[in-house]
Structures are given as structure tokens and as C-alpha cells.
Amino acid sequence: MNADPRFPVEPWQLRETSLDLDLLARSESLFALSNGHIGLRANLDEGEPYALPGTYLNSFVEQRPLPYAEAGYGYPETGQSIIDVTNGKVLRLLVDDEPFDVRYGELLEHERTLDLRAGTLTRRARWCSPAGKKVAVRSTRLVSLPQRAIAAIEYIVEAVDEYCLITVQSELVANEDQPEPSADPRVAAILRKPLESVAHEGSGHEAVLVHRTRVSDLTMAAAMDHLVEVPGRVEVSTESSPDLARTTVICGLRPGQQLRIVKFLAYGWSSLRSRPALRSQIAAAISAARYTGWQGLLDAQRNYLDDFWDCADVEVEGDPPLQQAVRFGLFHVLQASARAERRAIPGKGLTGTGYDGHAFWDTEGFVLPVLTYTAPDAAADALRWRASTLELAKQRAAELDLTGAAFPWRTIRGEECSAYWPAGTAAWHINAVVAMAFERYRLVTGDHSLEAECGVAVLVETARLWNSLGHHDRHGVWHLDGVTGPDEYTAIVRDNLFTNMMAAHNLKAAAGACRRNPEIAEQLGVTGEEAESWRAAAKAVAIPFDHELGVHEQSEGFTRLREWPFDENAKYPLLLHQPYVRLYPSQVIKQADLVLAMHWLGHQFTDEQKARNVDYYERRTTRDSSLSACTQAVMCAEVGHLELAHAYATEAALIDLRDLHHNTGDGLHMASLAGAWTALVDGFGGLRDDEDILTFKPALPQRISRLAFRLRWRGFRLKVDITADTTTYTLRDGPDGRIKIRHCEQELELTTRGAVTVPTHRREPMLPPPSQPPGRAPIYLRD
Secondary structure (H helix, E strand, O other): OOOOOOOOEEOOEEEEOOOOHHHHHHHHHHOOEEOOOEEEOOOOOOOOOOOOOOEEEOOOEEEEEOOOOOOOOOOOOEEEEEOOOOEOOOEEEEEOOEEOOOOOOEEEEEEEEEEOOOOEEEEEEEEEOOOOOEEEEEEEEEEOOOOOOEEEEEEEEEEOOOOEEEEEEEEEEOOOOOOOOOOOHHHHHHHHOOEEEEEEEEEOOEEEEEEEEOOOOOEEEEEEEEEEEOOOOEEEEEEEEOOEEEEEEEEEEOOOOEEEEEEEEEEEEEOOOOHHHHHHHHHHHHHHHHHHHHHHHHHHHHHHHHHHHHHHOEEEEOOHHHHHHHHHHHHHHHHHHOOOOOOOOOOOOOOOOHHHHOEOOHHHHHHHHHHHHHOHHHHHHHHHHHHHOHHHHHHHHHHOOOOOOOOOOOEOOOOOOOOOOOOOOOOOHHHHHHHHHHHHHHHHHOOOHHHHHHHHHHHHHHHHHHHHHOEEOOOOOEEOOOEOOOOOOOOOEOOOHHHHHHHHHHHHHHHHHHHHOHHHHHHOOOOHHHHHHHHHHHHOEOOOEEOOOOEEOOOOOHHHOEEOOOOOOOOOOHHHOOOHHHHOOEEOEOOOOHHHHHHHOHHHOOHHHHHHHHHHHHOOEOOOOOOHHHHHHHHHHHOOOHHHHHHHHHHHHOOOOOOOOOOHHHOOOHHHHHHHHHHHHHHHOOOEOOOOOOEEOOOOOOOOOEEEEEEEEOOEEEEEEEEOOEEEEEEEEOOOOEEEEEEOOEEEEEEOOEOEEEEOOOOOOOOOOOOOOOOOOOHHHHO
């Protein structure tokens, strides 16, 4: 876990001090910029070399066939993949007649900085051409948070010690060469060049390319415009062709003189609007960007982020890498969601093509809790997106001969795209996680309008699904059979505890929403008998428990399955080295499952049960999923294993900064980055909201001397400041100037008139720290 000296640990930025082409894929993801609508991987300005060229528009996808060795009824036939759209990042530089390419000549200096407060990526380079001409290059790139359709680049070239003829080719490029997108030749053929030209035009300083996808029939437009400043004579010309538009700038520079180009980019897409309407849309966006100007874009970006950090910042004293990592994670979570505006938040954000750009239950389960407390408008938009897919979810349920709505395991635009039934369709808990996200939004924000707008319908239809899936046995106990919980190493089981408890929560939430909104419930056809059946099922839900061992069972009979032979089979991740026929009938766990239930529904477990469950399941959890470390951090902290919790929090936070899963090059892990906030705030801050009151049980590990975080609660802004001895609560503003919270078991009234300071209680563990499977202790503890 030693820091890479090329990436210094700094509190408010990520800096790369030299260029390593072997790390190009990783750096392209780490330094990516996005606003939830546009995503730009951090490819070099000159376009080459690259690992994965990446310019993405949220939900702009191509359809592709889903391959099956053997088809089955109800299997989805068509998948969706996010595609690389027209690349506007390219600014090719020629010094005299030699192209600036970091692989040739001599790269004297190279540094890139992602500024988490400014929201910009800057690059500084000094290069000596093969002919001995030296230039200094400085670029600053942003994807605008205030202006959704806009990205912009400031590009400055300076001659260092002798006269240079400078040529800059600023380009829009479609259908770039890609790494092979799939081993399936049918899929590869579709995704290799997914865009076909509709129109192109260019003149003066401007150009536009319009394309549509070949199969999904979506249309996109990209436009560029330029401001050019240089002493002396300059020539500017623009040309266009179906897949390329190029603005060429030519000038001469004496030593110390600079060429400055500001490149404005606009992107838009639609499945419905005409080409002229789309063309007009991006023309208006470009005009607005020019009117704002480069400095105006920078100022607006900074103001937007100042507002965000004022409500979201987390301060960690005593652990500089964790401080950097949690801010890095929050920044990317915001980028993935800020202007998504009723489109999905993908598991990788818009930083790469990992998971084909799909969204999972990660969004509602791990990302939205953070946004609900820090950027509730973005959370509301994400929930509106999910609600907009409700009809598709109802169609999917009907296809499976079920009532209600079955939300897809993985999707981009609402259709099910999972080709693997046991860990896809059978993972019904996504429906309850969506319902919980709606409930949490209402509880945390105090805003009931979203529930009335679309939340009641989602809660009702997901409750109907559970009524369709579950059944009462002859003793009146309510069961769910043939389900897969979060742990994908234990599939198609009876009474997965997490799923059962979440389903019960969903059923009770639906009944409550109908009681609060009787007119909407009536429109949805909900009767008193139906709502009572939900309450009865929730009350009678099966909760598997092994009385001999004194632990809850992850699913019925789980604790009686064979133990996994870790001494013989401990090559991780297990799914790449072991067949599922060996994993499914064994006590081996991919990720936190029952432990996650204790985090989200903790008031339904006693302290002793939590301690014993953590002890039992820690020894069997391989953490082969990036979703696991943050949850294990939270629950280890709650039961008093603070140092182990610290190690898990560190692992969740550094998953991409240290490339712990060796796949950061495919895109960042949004759920784990959000999980770093969760590990600190829910873990060491002890934040819980599952009893309808804001509760904190703070406690710090030894290496963290102070933890402070800011959040929103029902229109208030609250700051919590924790040391080993005291915790201070500051209510900064709010609707009526006072709220009640719970600190440990003590109820406190906070007002805006002054802070409240109380003792921080030490958490004493009931049991010794548990061991983990061989080789699966948190990485921090292995070094």
C-alpha cells in the first residue's frame, strides 16, 4: 500500500508527476472528467498514444445480441453497450513539420493535475522535437457542471529558445480505432464502428458532425468552436468529412511567444428529436459557452464545486492518503451524477466501458445514500430515472409470469441486459433496494413531493412483485424461494436473509406510502385488503437463525453447508478459478450479504447478534467484489473492531487510486468510491437513519485523530466534528432553526444559535477481532 511517488498524496488534488505509458489506461480513468451527461477519459491532447479512447454520452448506446450457449424462456435477447462517441479532445501539435508525440523526441517534463475544487484537468509538458526545437505546452480541460452540454479546453503553446512554425489541428473524430470490444464476432462487428454519418459541416472556426447508431437508431451531434490568440499573423481554416472535422491553426512563434486556443465543445443526443432540432440545440450551447467565455466557465465551475464541498466535505486528520481518497471519491461520484438528469448512473460512471456502461443496484444501494445526504437534487433525478423505467419493469415482470414490476439487474435504458439468470434475474433484491432509496430520500430530505410524483407507484409495484414471489407456508411463515442475495457465490436459495428483510421493508414502505397518499393509491388500484396482505407478509417473513451457533443464517441451511477448503483453493477472485458448482453449495461468500442487512436495517438486530454475525461471516467472505469492503468497514466499526474497520475503509477508498483490483483502466468503481464516504460517516461517525431519526454513534480508530463531515438533513446543513474525546454538532442553518438527533442513546436538540459538544464514547468489542480467509485480510493489514 506504499504510495506511488508519481502520484503524490495531496489533500485537494490528484497529481501525476511523470508520464508512464504502461499506466496510461489507469491514468485515463483516474483523471477523467464528466458531468453525468458528457464523459471524457483523460486521453492525451494530441490523441496518441492511448489505451482506450473515450468520449461518452450518458445512455447513448448501441444494441447488440446477447450470446447464449443454450437459450431459455425469459432470457433477454438484446444487450446494450455504451459507445465511444465523437471525440473532441484532440489537439494535434506540429513543431515545424514534426508532430508532438511523447514517444518521439525527448519529453523533458510532464505533469497532470486533477483539481478537486476547480473541477479541471491541467497538463504541463516540455518537449524537444527530434530536430532539437523545444516547446512548452499547457492545457486545461473541463466538462462544465453548470452548462450541461459543454466541455472546453484551453491550449497554450510557447516557443522556448528559438523560432518555431506551429501548427495545431483541432479535431472532431468519430469511429476511432478501439481495442477489440468483444470476443463474440457478432458483438464486435456492431461495436467496432457503431456510428454512421448523418451530416457534417465546417467553416471558419466552427464545425459540426451528426451521427446515428446503426442498430439502436439514436442520433447525436457534436460541435466545436475556437478562440485563437497569438501575436502576429495567424491562419485558421476548417474542413469536414463524414467522420472527421478539423480546424487548423498555423502561426510562427519567437522564443517566449505563445499561441492560445480555447476550444469549446457541445454535445447532444436524442432518440426523438429531428436533426435540425439537435443541430440547433448544440449551436445554442456553443453560443452560450462563447458568451460565458473561458474565465466565466472556470468561475462557474469553481462556484458549483464550492457549493458542493460546503455540504459534502469530509476532513480526515492523521491519515493523508485516506483524506485524499475520500475527496477523490466524492468528486467522481458528483461527476457521475450531477447533470445525469433522469438517466442512469453507471457502475463506472462515464470513465470507461467497464460493465458495458451498465447501471446496477450499486446506484440505489451505494451511490444514492451519499448523494441524498450531500447533493439531494442529483439523488432525486436518479430516482426519477428509475421511475421512468417502471413500465419496462412491469413488462419484464409480466414476461416472467409475475405481477408488479421487476427492475433489471443490469441496464442502461431500462431493459434487462443480464444474460446470467442465477446472479441476474434471481437477484430480486434490486427491487427492494430501489424502494429503500425512495424511502431514504423522503426521510432524509423531508421532501414528500417525489413520493407523490413517482415514488408511490414504484413502491406499490415492487410490493406487488414480492407478493407474487413470496408465499405463506402452512404455519403462516412467509418465504421467498429461488433467490440470490448480494452474495453471488450462493445462488438460487430459500430465504436469503438480506432479501427477506429488504422485501419486508419494501412491503411496509408501500403500505405507508399508500396511507400517506390515498388518492394515488386508489388510482393505482390498491385496496385495503392488498395493503393488509403486504403488512401481513412483512410481519411473518422468515428470518433464518442457527440457534446452535447463535448466528443468523445468510439463507436457510447456509451454516450447514460444507466449509470451503481455503487451504487448497485460495486463488482470488474465486469465480475466475472455481466452477459455480463448487461455490454454490459451500460456505464461501463473495461479498457482504447478511452483514449488509445489519448495516441497512441495524435496529432489527441486537448488539450481540451483530458481533457474533460479523465474527462468523468475516471468516468466510472473500471480498471478491468491490462492493464489500465499505460494508465490512461499517459493521466492523459498529462492533468495536475499529482498526480492522480502518483497514477496510482504506481499501474501499483506494480501490482506484492504487488499482487494487487491477481493472481501473476499464473505468472507476463508483460504488466503492461512494463507499469510502459511507465507511467514514456510517462507520466511524455511526450515522444511521433506519429508525426515522438521525442517529450518530461516533468512535475513531487510533490513526485518525479527527474526523469531520458535513451533510444535509431535512433542509438543514449539519456539521459533525469528532475527536477521540468529544463530538461537536453544529447546525448551520435550516427551516425552523432546530432539530432533534440522537447521539448514542442520548437525544439532543440542536439549534442554529450554537454548537453542542458531547463526549465521544469508546466502543469496546464483545469478541476478539476475527480472521479473514487466507490472503484476504484487507490489503492495508497485509503490508
